[in-house]
Amino acid sequence: MNETIETILEHRSIRSFKDEPLTNEQVHTLVKAAQAASTSSYIQAYSIIGVKDQEKKKKLAQLAGNQSYVEKNGHFFVFCADYNRHHAAAEMHGTSVKETTESTEKFMVGLIDAALAAQNASIAAESMGLGICYIGGIRNDLEEVSDVLQLPDYVVPLFGLCVGYPAQDPNIKPRLPLENIYHVDEYEQNPDAFKEGLRKYDETISAYYSDRTSGERTVGWSSLMAHKLTKPVRTYMKKFLKKKGFPLN
Template sequence: MNQTIETLLEHRSIRDFENKPLTEEQIYTIVRSAQAASTSSYIQAYSIIGVKDKSKKKKLAELAGNQSYVEENGHFFVFCADYNRHHEAASLHDIDITEATESTEKFMVGLIDASLAAQNAAIAAESMGLGICYIGGLRNSLAEVSDLLNLPSKVIPLFGLCVGYPIQTPDKKPRLPIRNIYHVDEYEPNKEEFIKGLKEYDATISSYYHDRTKGQRNAGWTSLMANKLGKPVRTYMKQFLQNKGFPLK
């Protein structure tokens, strides 16, 4: 096993960081690593906002659900799907690309490109001995986040990434059994085997939470997911996307 794989397998989300900012060289390296990620057809349909302003970090922490580590970290990145630059590029050649960028396909490209870049950034940071935590809570209030970061039309914030020097070293959260994730030639046709894997994972997660919370919590994964997905959240999203120039045709 090489060092890259060891870094990947040792991942855990960090939610407690030293009060020590990253250096400009560290930030530059992380962003360059993000840019090295694969991108669909060379489109590079994303932008990264680095947030240093303390008042803005404080506000983002509030908007994300009062998550203190959004404010208190070495650096905070916001990853965005971005077609603004493509419209600017096309205008240099008097070409209208609206039909393409308003398509569901190109919206997916923006999401995928941004996610690939972010994961490269996360791995780069962890390889430097830093900790990271993704922040999907920004999607609680995307209009406010967008205004705070002065994002133009065709640019939408997707999630944040806290990076910094970790104070804590939490236990790794167990992942699903490989047989519930990786299928050979076709999706697992044996439902009994599929369910068996989920039940085994329930026992693993129940034990993990029991130990982590000293018996205060012992739910399995399937019950957590059933309850989490039993009610839709952030239902304003479609209207927000339309307002930002993504009607998704």
């Protein structure tokens, strides 16, 4: 096993950072690492907003559900799906890409490109001894987030990424068993085998939470998901996307 794989397998989310900002060189290195990720058809349908202004970070922390580590970290990035520059490129050459960028397929390309770029940046950050935490909470109110970041049409903020020097050393959270994730040749549809794997995983996660909370929390993964996913969240999303130029045809 090489150092890269060891870095990946040792990932854990960091939610407490030292009061030490990243240098411009570190930030630029992470952005370059993000840009080195694969991109569909060379479209590069994403942008990264680095947020340094403390008032903006404070506002974003509030919008993300009062998550203090959005405000207090070494650097905060917001990854966006972005076709604004593609519309500009089309104008430069007297054409229109509106019909294409409004499609569900191209919106998915923007999502995937941004996610690949962010994961590259995350692995690079962890290889530098930094910690990271993804922030999906910025999608609680994308209208406000877009105003804070002054985002034009065709640019949608997807998630944030806290990066900084860790002020904590949490345990690695166990992932699902390989047999529940990896299928060979076709999707495994034996419900008994599938649920047995989940039951074993429940025991692992229950022990993990019990150790983490000194016995105050012992919930298993299947129970957590069964209750967590019963109520839809952020149901305004389709309306917001349409307003930003993504009717998803």
